[in-house]
Amino acid sequence: MIVGIDLGTTNSLVAVWHEGAPRLVENALGQLLTPSVVGLDDDGQILVGQVARERLQTHPQLTTALFKRYMGSNHEIRLGSKVLRPEELSALVLRSLKEDVERAFGEPVSEAVISVPAYFSDAQRKATRVAGELAGLKVEKLVNEPTAAALAYGLHQKDETTILVFDLGGGTFDVSILELFEGVMEVRASAGDNFLGGEDFDDALAQYFLARQAGTEGFPDTSTPLLVQRLRREAQRVRHALGQQAEVDFCLREDGREWSQKITQDELQGALAPLIERLRAPIERALRDARLRAADLDEVLLVGGSTRMPLVRKMVAGLFGRIPSMHLNPDEVIAQGAAVQAALKARHAALEEVVLTDVCPYSLGIETSVTFGRQHEAGHYLPIIERNSVVPVSRVNTVQTLHDNQTQVLLRVFQGESRLVKDNIYLGELDIPVPPRKAGEVSLDVRFTYDINGLLEAQVSIPLTDETHSLVIENNPGVLTREQIAERLKALESLKIHPRDQQVNSILLARLERLYQECLGEARQYVGELAGQFQHVLDSQDEHRIREARAGVAQRLDELERQL
Template identity: 75%
Template sequence: MFDMIVGIDLGTTNSLVAVWREDAAQLVPNALGHFLTPSVVGLDDDGQVLVGQVARERLQTHPQLTAALFKRYMGSAHDVRLGARRFRPEELSALVLKSLKADVERAFGEPVTEAVISVPAYFSDAQRKATRIAGELAGLKVEKLINEPTAAALAYGVHQKNETTFLVFDLGGGTFDVSILELFEGVMEVRASAGDNFLGGEDFDDALVAHFVAAQSSAGHLLDLHQHGFNQRLRREAQRVRHALGQQEREIFRVLQGERELCLEIDQNSLHEVVSPLLSRLRAPIDRALRDARIRVSDLDEVILVGGSTRMPLVRKLVASLFGRFPSLNLNPDEVVAQGAAIQAALKARAAALEEVVLTDVCPYSLGVETSVQFGQQTEAGHYFPIIERNTVVPVSKVRELQTLHDNQQQVLLKIYQGESRLVKDNIYLGELSIAVPPRKAGEVTLDVRFTYDNSGLLDVQVSIPMTGETRNLIIENNAGVLSPAEIAQRLSELESLKVHPRDQQVNSLLLARIERLYQEHLGELRQCFGQMAQDFHQVLNSQDERQIRELRKSIERHLSELDVGI
């Protein structure tokens, strides 16, 4: 028995966990036998925690007790009410991580205490710290955060022998990243990264929903978007239609409101028109990464697709047109990031088969502080002063000199930002810190501001005052997205008091939740049929006869499959 270090892809829509075994990254199935665990958390009717597929089935039927897409709010003060209490994004993420941790411990019979967790390359300092905290709340020491495209590249390149230059195009459920890498003599070097933290498959679903609502409104059908669970029905149907259009030319968008079925035919051309603004947004990060890496499209040997949203034919056609070639399809886009995270975990554990692999990464965005600029007798605040430029190789530590602005100034307030714009109002605020300075004439007191950015993408700020010889490391303050140590301890205690739904009951709970959703989605004889199924299954569950439960469950699942009701 020994403690395992695992690799985790903590995704917006789905999450996965993998381990390094027998000189290969192996994905670990969850309690339902699936590799993909939906990043959805809920409470059942008894207040027990549900994670994954069971929780996702209840998004429509119990929206007040279920949460999804919370990764998009990591690093912010946003919270979600489930039942009687509120949860922060890192707490919900921690419950997903706990479930993945339990899957590995059940599969291998060994305790899991450490993890490498993947994050979007464009995650800010606050979002990365929130991810680390989520790991801590789940009982994991987060050995390293690895950028998702870098993890995918590691999975792709770990067994490559030839020198290769390739681009990773990573479009997931909630984020888009692009990275350009070079592989040579056992060294994998990230040349540049760029991305958009608010662009993913969920946005394509939102666009489809908006198109459907607008079409119904034009036809005189006023939709009650506040009806219980109706928004979730719309989103679920949009996702189904988007996936169906990956295989066929046209599909019918169908949804029930009350006793009325609303329909809209959507074909490939109308889908392209609906999502065209989103496709256009994919171009800018690609152009920036190529420009920063000083690489032409013709210099790329391969384009690697990562993330479930790259399965859309529209996206693959766009990639083919942008790069003048078909992307590589020899890796599963849903699984490759988790595999890469497991490889990074093995590198941390010094696995013998990986001794010769060296990985370098970059800081994907510029980091700096707010300064004031002198225009004659006028001073204008709000200007951005970069200290670390984007796509600098990490780890990196850089120092820049600043001076006091006013006579007899006794304190300097440093506001820290991430971004590329000339003015700080157009960049992302990360936090602020203050330090006392000796009162002197303006400009006489200098401060050395050092930014250190590590391999996990975490920022440390140090300020030195040469005049006094004082040097201090300062913690970024006033960042609503980062919990304090005391708050972490409190949240950890609260999470430990929650009861988790029994794992051995998940398959039964999933079937009941699915039948309840189907009952809401259908009318007439089908609705009566689903109602009878639920009644029969409840009755046999109450008998606690495992053989009867198993037999009826298989019979119902077979019947649902025959009905072809989009289960």
């Protein structure tokens, strides 16, 4: 069975192609969204999803989120005594989604199409594949999130159309321009920001609150992980509420005291203005690279939960002079599109064949030296494959030796858009022997070939000697080797995963603990009593009593949170 997965920075979803349409699959808690959060419980067992997110505030040293932002790097995250890489944490989320489908359909899941931000680098894409492999999934196909959104909207079934997909999620921002003609869906251009999303809006709003509270007597130290999580959670609540209300109270409670600040929609706009402005540059770059004007677009699609913000929708409408499309749930559309891509891959009879073409999101090139008079300045970047070239692509450029009687040329390969290689990402290098001649007499034809699987081959031909040298870049710095993958897989298999059928109780206990910390006075006492009562029922191991008590406690907590 092949599934489509939206592996998100904040939340993840899984969908299957079922009875002629994409169907989202609920997790063990009956929810479609599984928070991309991993943690340890008090016994050292792995927690994934909502129960882990509830413990972000109460057990920050044992819980982590936003690890997708570190995919493709050497970053490591400590949870208690365990140290895990972003690929391993993502693998735990993928494994839980895989188990949800297997439980729902009663058959094993062997393969997945996973969505990635269009602006993900080569290393980040490889790391995503590794995460799938660690989760026990075969991942032959990654689909760009904007392309998945277009598939979910059924745009592959239309005639000729040009659309822009504006995808603003919890952690990343992508904009892609797609053109459909004669059964071919072609990505014309992609741009984005891998460090811009709803989480950044929450951080900015929290910083605004802190700035307004500066100098307040007795204000707590907000650098502790516990208070950072509390501020983020409150900022998210306020940001969402301001989508419906003119003003909302931002509250922080600590040690029996409360600090409150009214936030209006105008103040929210002011606090988030720098981030909203950052959304414009990728849009303008994508239009420029596609050689299109806003008026040339047939449709603008909004994707990602953060596009629910009125500020964002207003900015998009103003920029394009039209109301953008948001017919499908922006949180769910990418997973649905990934399921369509999975069905296309499986050549499902209900779908007409559509050819998808993609682009290389970053420029790829080499280090060169620039001559100023008699001075040579190394460290300059010579792009060979320009960003937004349709893949597969092969390009060649010619360079010459720099010194008399030079016998070696070091070819260093980079990825990025900056003028100097020190500001780009190093991918690999190749040492090439050349015949000793006067400077400039030996030419080297450097050919880059980039395929649909993100594999880059650098081939260097020397016409003078008819020799050819090549370098295939499969592993980037920060990407695990085959041996490391096998080692990490073995380590993951030994981890104890918290039983999913018990999560429904664990999540309520975690919620009670969080609310106990958040509340004061009578409300705190009330939450403590509820926690004690529910723990007493759990100790009875009577499933019928537990089910009834769980529903009753959850209802009371819902009422309490509405009053807070």
